[in-house]
Amino acid sequence: MAEISGAQLVVDSLKREGVDTIYTLPGDPVGPIVNGCAEAGLRVITVRNEQVAAMAAQAHSYLTRSVGVCVAASGVGQTNTLTGIANALVNCWPLLVIGGASELRRRGMGDFQELAQLESTAPLSKWSQTVDSVVRIPTLINTAMKQAITGRPGPAYLDLPADMITGTADEDDVVIPQPYGDPPRPLAEPSKIAEALEVLKKAERPLLIVGKGAAWSRAEEELLQFVDRTQIPFLTSPMGMGMLPPDHAMNVSSARTQALQGADAILMVGARFNWIFHFGQPPRFAEKFDLVHIDIDAEEIGTNVPATVGLNGDAKMVMGQLVQGLDQVPITYGESDWLTSLKEKAAQNAATIEPMLNSDFTPLGYYRILKEVRDAIPKDAIVVADGASTMDISRQVIDNWFPRHRLDAGVAGCVGTGIPFSIAAKVVHPEKTVVCLQGDWAFGFNGMDVETAARFNLPIVWVIFQNANIDKWVRTYVDGVEDPNDFQPSMRFDIMMQALGGHGEYVEKPDELRPALDRAFNSGKASIVNVIMDPGASRRPQQFAWLAREGRMGY
Ligand code: ADP
Secondary structure, eight states: OOEEEHHHHHHHHHHHTTOOEEEEEOOTTTHHHHHHHHHTTOEEEEOSSHHHHHHHHHHHHHHHTSOOEEEEOSTHHHHTTHHHHHHHHHHTOOEEEEEEESOGGGTTSOOTTOOOHHHHHGGGOSEEEEOOOGGGHHHHHHHHHHHHHSSSOOEEEEEEEHHHHHOEEEGGGOOOOOOOOSOOOOOOOTHHHHHHHHHHHTOSSEEEEEOHHHHHHTOHHHHHHHHHHHOOOEEEOGGGTTSSOTTOTTBOGGGHHHHHHHOSEEEEESOOSSGGGGGGOTTTSOSSOEEEEEESOGGGTTSSSOOSEEEESOHHHHHHHHHHHTTTSOOOOOSOHHHHHHHHHHHHHHHHHHHHHTOOOSSBOHHHHHHHHHHHSOTTOEEEEESHHHHHHHHHHOOOOSTTOEEOSTTTTOTTOHHHHHHHHHHHOTTSOEEEEEEHHHHHHHGGGHHHHHHTTOOOEEEEEEOSBSOGGGSOOOTTSOOTTBOOSSOOHHHHHHHTTSEEEEEOSHHHHHHHHHHHHHSOSOEEEEEEBOTTOOOOOOSSOTTOOOSOOOO
């Protein structure tokens, strides 16, 4: 009848559930958990701000198809994780945040760092609960894992009062659950598969849209088989990039506006008609189009656009069903005016940016910087992008050749993810090049955590696009007028990186950039390539402004 502490039960439970890494900023009362994890052989990545821990943990989830874990100290330490938790919720990514909390027995007495943690976190979480008895810790961690990863994934929050961490239980009283493991992968209703294929078969201007729900599901093989057999043109959401080869003849991503507007039937896989896809409304989409929508969340189907056929299930499984269904309902679109027109538009768009890619102009613009980065990285590099224009323009210039090799601000438009996402990418894939394209504004959010990369010997390269302002794309630059969007120009982030134990490069001219990038990639150290760029640089003119408000906003 040995006694076991709550902290030890947390450590044992995480290990049993298959967790091998935690992201944390240790502090009261979670110290025994963090130390226990290290003693138990888990990798403990200690960061500088709890927000970074929550964000890194969710990228870890997405890259490993498991539940990434963040452990935060009580009170304001825990509330620092809220932006990360919100981001996981909006992105549909699993995450487990364990928040230390003031003692249960002293609630309402003004205990150290006593805050309404559960109440403030619950609306941003898929599931949340306070541990109120030491013996239940393994069960609650098991439940949190299940809640985070099953169905539409999301964040689970476990509030862990100090007296539940230091308290003990008789080992014989503790129920040990089966580890949760991989979540179920539901199939769609079989009768709907032929129906969906019949809808797609009669399309004249079909389009496949692939989102990061499909990437989470690892549906890449089935998607490629479907595209190869049907010859359906496709494009992806930002983080759906790499799910299909960018050089595939059916890739019409570079004619996105025309493809969305012109399609008369859309197969939507693991993506939503939210702002990223303009709510599926005119003028960005046709007034009427057929929709076959695959989503693991039944309630999502029909949101903003009624589905002609809804296929509720796991993307990998349902795409497999559709591929099999092609034996009964064969579809081959082949060459068509639709495809030809999209390819022509894609070629035109590519030609428009060509001069900017090769511009020798000083100060540098986005396109030339991105072209140099593209040419300096291997095809299997993980590209993280953070900051509005940097992120948007990088999609036009840098392809992703493999699934889940691009991480960015996502549906929440969450600036500041670049540093934590890069850290997680390098922790998960130490063998791969990890490059983060980051605006100087975006860098400011979690910039101090480049030190974490240096300390843990994670040779990530951050390329900072330093235009020293926040939103020049909506403002007119007026000389001599103090602009609230301006930062101090030419900040020496490279020197900061050197001081923190990494490698730093400072670049002002186009021909300095490639050698600086090569030195950074070869340094074997966490690096910053600090590129001073044109404060007025912007992207090529677009047919529709970002978040354009024109057109119908509902149906
Ligand atoms: P994107 O940012 O790529 O456009 P969203 O985050 O808007 O994608 O949408 C992702 C969608 O994928 C969500 O509606 C989510 O429910 C869905 N999803 C998540 N996991 C799966 C899965 N395994 N199979 C199918 N759909 C999934």
